[in-house]
Amino acid sequence: MMMNRPYDNDWIDRYLRNTLSDQDEAEFETALLQSVDLQRAVENVLCIRQALRLHQRTEAANPVVVGNVEHVETAAAGARPDRAKELSGRHSWGSAAMVATVLLGVFSTTAWWQASQKVSVLQDELAVLGQPRTDVLTVPIDIMRSGGGLTPDAVIEVPADNSVLVLDVELGLKAAGEDKLLARFRDLDRSEMMAWETGEVENGRVKLVFDAPRMPQGTVWLELSSSNDELLDKRLLEFR
Amino acid sequence: MQQTLDQTRDWVQRIAQGDRLAEAELVECFYAGVHLILLKRTGSVSLANDLCQDTFMVVLRKLQAGELLKAGSLPAFIRQTAVNLAIQHFRKEKRFVFSADEIIGQQVALKEQQDKKIDQPTIRKLLSDALDELAVPRDREVLYRYYLGEEEKEAICKDLGLSPTHFDRVLYRARLRIRELIDQQDDLKKLLLSGVDDDE
Numbered sequence: 428m429m430m431n432r433p434y435d436n437d438w439i440d441r442y443l444r445n446t447l448s449d450q451d452e453a454e455f456e457t458a459l460l461q462s463v464d465l466q467r468a469v470e471n472v473l474c475i476r477q478a479l480r481l482h483q484r485t486e487a488a489n490p491v492v493v494g495n496v497e498h499v500e501t502a503a504a505g506a507r508p509d510r511a512k513e514l515s516g517r518h519s520w521g522s523a524a525m526v527a528t529v530l531l532g533v534f535s536t537t538a539w540w541q542a543s544q545k546v547s548v549l550q551d552e553l554a555v556l557g558q559p560r561t562d563v564l565t566v567p568i569d570i571m572r573s574g575g576g577l578t579p580d581a582v583i584e585v586p587a588d589n590s591v592l593v594l595d596v597e598l599g600l601k602a603a604g605e606d607k608l609l610a611r612f613r614d615l616d617r618s619e620m621m622a623w624e625t626g627e628v629e630n631g632r633v634k635l636v637f638d639a640p641r642m643p644q645g646t647v648w649l650e651l652s653s654s655n656d657e658l659l660d661k662r663l664l665e666f667r
Numbered sequence: 668m669q670q671t672l673d674q675t676r677d678w679v680q681r682i683a684q685g686d687r688l689a690e691a692e693l694v695e696c697f698y699a700g701v702h703l704i705l706l707k708r709t710g711s712v713s714l715a716n717d718l719c720q721d722t723f724m725v726v727l728r729k730l731q732a733g734e735l736l737k738a739g740s741l742p743a744f745i746r747q748t749a750v751n752l753a754i755q756h757f758r759k760e761k762r763f764v765f766s767a768d769e770i771i772g773q774q775v776a777l778k779e780q781q782d783k784k785i786d787q788p789t790i791r792k793l794l795s796d797a798l799d800e801l802a803v804p805r806d807r808e809v810l811y812r813y814y815l816g817e818e819e820k821e822a823i824c825k826d827l828g829l830s831p832t833h834f835d836r837v838l839y840r841a842r843l844r845i846r847e848l849i850d851q852q853d854d855l856k857k858l859l860l861s862g863v864d865d866d867e
Contacts, residue, residue, distance in 0.1 A: 436838065436842070440813075453746065456704050456750075457742045457743045459703065459704060460697055460700035460701065460704070460745060460746055461700070461742050466700055466703055467846070469703060469707075471846055472842070473706075473707070475810070475814055475841055475842070476814045476815065477860065479810065479811060479815050480815060
């Protein structure tokens with residue numbers, strides 16, 4: 428089961444371009460599972476591509492003049508050779524690649540692949556795999572009364588694993604004026620636990636639907652933001 | 668983490684005997700690779716996460732039931748399970764829209780958030796400042812045409828009058844630089860890969 432073929436950069440590029448045969452792709456991916464070095468090499472190329480693309484997107488939205496070169500649209504994401512050739516005469520390739528590379532050094536987000544946590548989650552979820560969802564628990568979360576303190580607005584007894592939990596949240600004036608909201612769960616340290624886009628806001632309320640086994644435990648902030656990510660409302664919830 | 672056949676056989680046997688530690692070891696060993704395969708196929712970190720968990724649930728159930736007869740085929744089995752689940756997902760997605768399940772929408776929302784972060788003025792300023800460090804423009808053109816334009820190496824070399832050696836060197840340097848940056852900043856990879864959206 429060891430890799431029996433050396434996979435070089437050419438293989439990686441062909442893999443990411445989807446130009447390997449089915450058999451080669453299967454062999455490559457099987458090798459990928461077993462080699463950290465190969466994984467890092469693939470990730471590297473994905474990062475390069477994404478950095479270039481992000482830069483391209485940014486530049487397309489806001490062209491920037493750098494020296495004598497105006498950066499405008501370069502090859503579209505995933506563009507094909509004919510498109511690339513069409514664009515190849517431009518100077519717009521210019522500084523973008525290096526900028527995109529530097530882009531890689533700028534950002535910071537939460538940790539990646541925390542295996543131990545995932546193992547725990549997987550083991551828990553394994554236990555409930557395949558069971559039908561038979562109950563629905565709807566919990567109304569009305570306007571915040573705790574005024575930002577650490578008294579939970581609602582204490583929710585998380586239902587059994589085979590249940591669906593619906594949080595029916597009454598919104599403040601600002602949030603109620605939105606069509607849709609961005610929702611987040613954060614722990615008390617403000618670390619983001621989960622984020623998603625809600626459904627439609629109706630009659631000043633929004634329903635958030637969860638699979639019970641996926642609910643967070645303990646006390647968490649539910650934050651509701653506008654589509655521009657402006658925080659509009661938040662509730663402190665305790666899940667037991 | 669290059670596994671030996673003995674190690675794989677050990678996992679397969681222990682998991683069949685109900686050893687939870689062996690399950691954890693197996694997941695830890697293969698998680699990153701499975702996630703990468705699914706990320707490449709789905710273009711979404713959150714979807715890859717979900718499918719990754721599903722993959723291991725299926726794999727562990729099979730192993731618990733002793734259904735994998737050849738321990739040596741474990742990596743291929745894991746890979747095939749992941750691929751099948753990805754295919755199933757997209758088949759289902761064509762048939763159903765779970766409008767009530769808002770969790771499903773989170774992958775889009777998160778991706779949009781990442782894009783917004785990229786547009787922040789501070790970031791743009793940092794990028795502009797970094798332009799001083801630019802390398803030869805022709806080299807950057809090589810990167811764009813090769814990685815985004817997906818042009819062939821030969822065509823780019825011919826167009827730009829480059830030798831294949833020069834071309835390889837440009838790519839090598841870019842890969843090296845990326846590796847250095849990722850090594851310096853643990854969280855960088857997540858940010859970049861969270862926006863993977865190859866439309867191939």
